[in-house]
Amino acid sequence: MGNFTEKETNTKERIYVVGGTGNLGSLVVQELVKSGNSITVYARSPQKVQQHDAITVVQGDYSDLIPLKKSIPGHTRLFLMVGEVSNIRDVVVAISKIAYAADIQQIVEISVKRLPWRKFLITDGHIEAEKIVYALPERQKNNNNGVTTTKSFVSLRPTNFMSNVVVYYLDSIKNENTLIDTADPNEPQEWTSNTDIAEVAAKILRDPTEKHQDAAYGLVSDIKTPLERVEILSKVLGRTITYKQVSAQEMYDKFVKTDGMDHATAYYLASYQDVDPVTRGLPILLGRAPETFETWVIKNKNLFL
Numbered sequence: 001m002g003n004f005t006e007k008e009t010n011t012k013e014r015i016y017v018v019g020g021t022g023n024l025g026s027l028v029v030q031e032l033v034k035s036g037n038s039i040t041v042y043a044r045s046p047q048k049v050q051q052h053d054a055i056t057v058v059q060g061d062y063s064d065l066i067p068l069k070k071s072i073p074g075h076t077r078l079f080l081m082v083g084e085v086s087n088i089r090d091v092v093v094a095i096s097k098i099a100y101a102a103d104i105q106q107i108v109e110i111s112v113k114r115l116p117w118r119k120f121l122i123t124d125g126h127i128e129a130e131k132i133v134y135a136l137p138e139r140q141k142n143n144n145n146g147v148t149t150t151k152s153f154v155s156l157r158p159t160n161f162m163s164n165v166v167v168y169y170l171d172s173i174k175n176e177n178t179l180i181d182t183a184d185p186n187e188p189q190e191w192t193s194n195t196d197i198a199e200v201a202a203k204i205l206r207d208p209t210e211k212h213q214d215a216a217y218g219l220v221s222d223i224k225t226p227l228e229r230v231e232i233l234s235k236v237l238g239r240t241i242t243y244k245q246v247s248a249q250e251m252y253d254k255f256v257k258t259d260g261m262d263h264a265t266a267y268y269l270a271s272y273q274d275v276d277p278v279t280r281g282l283p284i285l286l287g288r289a290p291e292t293f294e295t296w297v298i299k300n301k302n303l304f305l
C-alpha cells in the first residue's frame with residue numbers, strides 16, 4: 001500500500017458530476033470548486049447549477065445519455081448520484097459503463113446503507129447496481145506493459161440524510177410546531193450529514209485513485225431519538241417543538257395520499273427501523289469529527305422559520 005498525504009491530492013484532473021443539483025450534489029459541486037477542480041455537471045435543469053468559471057454544464061436526462069457520452073471523454077473521475085427513480089439500478093449501470101469505457105479512472109457513487117437484500121424495494125436498486133458495476137468488464141484496463149489494472153469504484157453508503165427532515169417532515173414543524181414520525185420517542189435513529197457525505201466524496205475524488213480502490217464506506221454521522229431532535233429544534237428555533245408519534249399506517253397514508261409518494265418510498269420512510277452506531281471510520285475519511293444533527297439544524301435554521 002502506498003503512503004498517501006494531502007499533498008498528493010489532485011486539483012488538475014477534470015471531474016464529471018451527475019446529480020449536482022440535489023441537496024447533496026450541490027454541496028459536492030461547491031466542495032470541488034473550492035478545491036480548484038474543473039468540473040462538468042450533467043443536469044436536466046442547467047439553470048439549477050451554480051454558475052462558476054470552473055463549471056461547465058451539459059444538459060441531459062437519464063432517459064437519453066448521448067449528451068453524457070459525448071461530453072465525458074477527457075474527464076478522469078465521476079461523482080455519480082442518481083435520484084430516486086424506479087429504474088435506479090439500470091441508470092447507475094448505464095452511466096458507469098459509459099464512464100469506464102470513456103477511460104474514467106474512478107467512480108464515486110452514492111449508494112445506500114447496506115440492508116438485507118429485498119428488505120426494501122428502494123434500497124435493492126442500489127445493492128444490485130453496486131454488484132453489477134463492480135463486475136463490469138469496462139473497469140479492466142490493459143496497460144502498454146501488458147499488465148491489467150482495475151479502475152476504481154467507490155461506494156458511499158449513507159443512511160437517512162439530515163435533509164430528509166426538511167424534504168419529508170417540514171410542514172408540521174413549520175405550521176404546527178410538531179415533529180411527526182413513527183419511532184418510539186426514545187428510539188435511537190441514524191442520521192447522515194449531507195455535508196459529511198459531500199466532503200468525503202470530494203476528498204476521495206481528489207485523493208490518488210489507488211488509495212480507496214474499491215472501498216464501500218458506511219456513513220452514519222449522528223444518532224438522535226425523536227425527543228432529542230425536538231429538544232434541539234426547540235433550542236435552535238427558539239420556540240417549542242413537540243413530538244407526535246403516529247402509527248406506520250398513518251404515516252404511510254400521509255405520504256401516499258397527501259404527498260403523492262409511491263408505495264416503495266412511503267413504505268420505507270414509514271417503517272424504517274434499524275440503527276448502526278456512528279461510523280467509527282468517518283473522522284478518518286473527513287479529517288474532523290462528523291457533523292451533529294444540532295449543527296445541521298443551526299446551519300439550516302432559516303428553512304424552519
Ligand SMILES: NC(=O)c1ccc[n+]([C@@H]2O[C@H](COP(=O)([O-])OP(=O)(O)OC[C@H]3O[C@@H](n4cnc5c(N)ncnc54)[C@H](OP(=O)(O)O)[C@@H]3O)[C@@H](O)[C@H]2O)c1
Pocket residue numbers: 018019020021022023024025043044045048060061062063081082083084085110111112113158159160161164
Ligand atoms: N434521502 C436519503 O435519506 C438517502 C439515504 C441514502 C441514500 N440516498 C440516495 O441518494 C440519492 C439522492 O437522493 P435524494 O432524493 O436526496 O436526491 P435529490 O436531492 O432529490 O437529488 C436528485 C438528483 O437527481 C437528479 N435527477 C432526478 N431525476 C433525474 C432525471 N430523470 N434526469 C437527470 N437528473 C435527474 C436531480 O435533478 P433535478 O435537480 O433537476 O431534480 C438531482 O440532481 C438517491 O440515490 C438515494 O437513494 C438517499
